Amino acid sequence: QNTMKKEKKLEKIFSPKKPVVTYILIVLNLMVFLYGVLHGNDELINMFGNNYELVQNGEFYRLFTCMFVHADILHILFMIALYSIGPVVERYYGKSKFLLIYLVSGLLGSIFSGVFMTADSISIGASGAIFGLLGSICYFTYYYRATLQGILRGSIMPVIIINLVIGFLSSSIDLSAHIGGLIGGILISMAIGIGDKHRKSDQINGLVVLILMAGGG
Numbered sequence: 001q002n003t004m005k006k007e008k009k010l011e012k013i014f015s016p017k018k019p020v021v022t023y024i025l026i027v028l029n030l031m032v033f034l035y036g037v038l039h040g041n042d043e044l045i046n047m048f049g050n051n052y053e054l055v056q057n058g059e060f061y062r063l064f065t066c067m068f069v070h071a072d073i074l075h076i077l078f079m080i081a082l083y084s085i086g087p088v089v090e091r092y093y094g095k096s097k098f099l100l101i102y103l104v105s106g107l108l109g110s111i112f113s114g115v116f117m118t119a120d121s122i123s124i125g126a127s128g129a130i131f132g133l134l135g136s137i138c139y140f141t142y143y144y145r146a147t148l149q150g151i152l153r154g155s156i157m158p159v160i161i162i163n164l165v166i167g168f169l170s171s172s173i174d175l176s177a178h179i180g181g182l183i184g185g186i187l188i189s190m191a192i193g194i195g196d197k198h199r200k201s202d203q204i205n206g207l208v209v210l211i212l213m214a215g216g217g
Helices: 002-014 020-039 041-048 052-056 062-068 079-093 095-116 127-143 151-169 175-192 200-216
Strands: none
Touching: 020 041, 020 062, 020 079, 020 095, 041 062, 052 062, 052 095, 062 095, 079 095, 079 127, 095 127, 095 175, 095 200, 127 151, 127 175, 151 175, 175 200
8 A cells, every 4th residue: 555655646746747837937038038129128138137236225126037038049048948947847846836946046046146246247047047947856856866766967967067167167157146046946945845755854944044045145
């Protein structure tokens, strides 16, 4: 009976599901980008991009809105990463938890970005949130490593490391947002828990550290 229960739980988690929230986020990002192309993308960036001084002056909404603004066609192509990673996280965690992971990761990425940016710089893009999804996959695969075997070391970690190295080498990439998003994805995944495998202590620790890091920014 215990074996059957475990098999049913695994089947529920790993069975194919339609990634509704992922597609909504992609469409939303594309719509904002199209609006910028038609009505002036520079103005959109200035109005909703993440800028440290403006956030400090009370425009906190920029920490959220900057996640949906993109600079050009190459930048918006990062939605391909969301199209690839999003359905996996949405399947593992469910729709509501997936959305929470995405938004919280993006917000912590924005906070990290603001701490390290210069006064006149503006940060935009969904990469912090997408790195958060990678962090959530890391946390999930660690707990289900018996089922997922070498996916963490063989697929996920190399992608994270390569992208962090690229961010370190390129001055046009907001590395701090990537790191903040990655950490945020791990911490929020700890806080919300994973099925029957999470521990109360992990949830509390994840939530406390997440609040401290967000507050510290």
